[in-house]
Amino acid sequence: MWLVRPAQPDDLKQILAIAGTQGARLSSTLPKESDALKQKIELSVASFKGQVPEGQAPRFLFVLENSEDGAIAGVAGIDARAGSGEPFYSYRKDALIHASHELGVSRKVEVLYPSHALTDQTLLCSFVIRPELRGTEAFDLLSRARILFIAEHREWFTSRVVVEIQGVQNDDGGVPFWDSLGRHFFNMDFDAADRYSASLSKTFLAEMMPHNPIYVSLLSDAAQAALGKPHDVSSANYELLTREGFQAGCYLDIFDGGPVLEARTDSLHSLVTSHRKVLHGRHEDDGEACLISAGEGESFRCTLTWVDESLEDELKVPVKTWNLLGKSAGDAVRIAPL
Numbered sequence: 113m114w115l116v117r118p119a120q121p122d123d124l125k126q127i128l129a130i131a132g133t134q135g136a137r138l139s140s141t142l143p144k145e146s147d148a149l150k151q152k153i154e155l156s157v158a159s160f161k162g163q164v165p166e167g168q169a170p171r172f173l174f175v176l177e178n179s180e181d182g183a184i185a186g187v188a189g190i191d192a193r194a195g196s197g198e199p200f201y202s203y204r205k206d207a208l209i210h211a212s213h214e215l216g217v218s219r220k221v222e223v224l225y226p227s228h229a230l231t232d233q234t235l236l237c238s239f240v241i242r243p244e245l246r247g248t249e250a251f252d253l254l255s256r257a258r259i260l261f262i263a264e265h266r267e268w269f270t271s272r273v274v275v276e277i278q279g280v281q282n283d284d285g286g287v288p289f290w291d292s293l294g295r296h297f298f299n300m301d302f303d304a305a306d307r308y309s310a311s312l313s314k315t316f317l318a319e320m321m322p323h324n325p326i327y328v329s330l331l332s333d334a335a336q337a338a339l340g341k342p343h344d345v346s347s348a349n350y351e352l353l354t355r356e357g358f359q360a361g362c363y364l365d366i367f368d369g370g371p372v373l374e375a376r377t378d379s380l381h382s383l384v385t386s387h388r389k390v391l392h393g394r395h396e397d398d399g400e401a402c403l404i405s406a407g408e409g410e411s412f413r414c415t416l417t418w419v420d421e422s423l424e425d426e427l428k429v430p431v432k433t434w435n436l437l438g439k440s441a442g443d444a445v446r447i448a449p450l
């Protein structure tokens with residue numbers, strides 16, 4: 113069975129392997145270097161315990177584990193505050209009218225403004241899954257388990273949630289938006305910049321990022337076409353998040369021009385449709401398939417199960433679900449329809 117649980121220091125090797133399977137091509141906020149990843153896991157462990165060091169914001173990292181052999185097949189994160197104490201960078205796409213009454217011309221010009229507006233909003237991040245699981249139930253579980261976690265610990269998170277979606281990258285590794293813009297200022301490949309931004313400090317962004325607004329019409333045609341477009345490999349993720357109620361607004365990723373999706377936390381679909389129930393009685397493998405989560409903080413677990421709901425708040429699930437969640441009769445769980 114598939115289980116989502118908090119990442120542990122022992123998972124380091126397996127998580128590194130997963131971060132690698134993405135290939136250099138795929139960006140995520142998951143560091144691909146052992147030391148940075150180790151630190152990220154340590155901060156996550158402290159976050160789940162509610163013991164984040166002074167001056168840092170909670171950053172949670174979950175893994176998708178195959179309970180039969182303990183193999184990890186995916187990773188997903190939540191940063192309680194985007195930027196985690198530092199500014200969080202985006203571009204805001206806006207428009208200006210350039211017009212001359214005398215000449216009788218009027219033109220709408222798109223402009224990208226560097227913005228820190230999303231700083232401190234809750235951020236879904238670091239989503240990586242084995243490619244063969246993309247779009248499956250395990251994929252749903254890994255992504256949506258985070259929303260059940262937010263539902264269960266609502267006070268840890270802010271009233272809005274954002275997600276940066278990977279933007280367009282060609283098969284040869286070229287990133288049109290980066291090649292037309294970022295490359296001129298950062299003087300490095302997209303992959304290098306992407307790697308730096310996944311490591312813990314981001315001072316290089318403050319130093320290298322152009323401070324002035326960018327006129328979209330001065331970018332290459334390919335870069336303009338890529339603005340706000342998700343990468344093909346992100347499409348399953350994009351669709352899932354759209355079903356959760358996320359929408360693309362005016363914000364774009366500063367490196368690849370990918371869309372930034374936004375939602376009101378309290379309207380997230382899995383949050384609204386999930387219910388707290390009490391575990392009671394056993395049940396066979398049939399009925400309604402659901403996501404089920406249990407446990408607070410470091411003991412949080414989430415899996416897929418068959419449920420039989422009775423009147424009142426009692427819930428019957430198969431014995432193996434009880435075992436996987438480490439819960440017994442009378443314990444509270446949360447379920448959401450698949």
Ligand SMILES: NC(=[NH2+])NCCC[C@H](N)C(=O)O
Nearest residue numbers: 139199200201306309365367
């Ligand atoms: N594809 C990327 N790595 N883009 C950089 C994202 C940086 C992120 N918004 C931050 O401020 O931390």
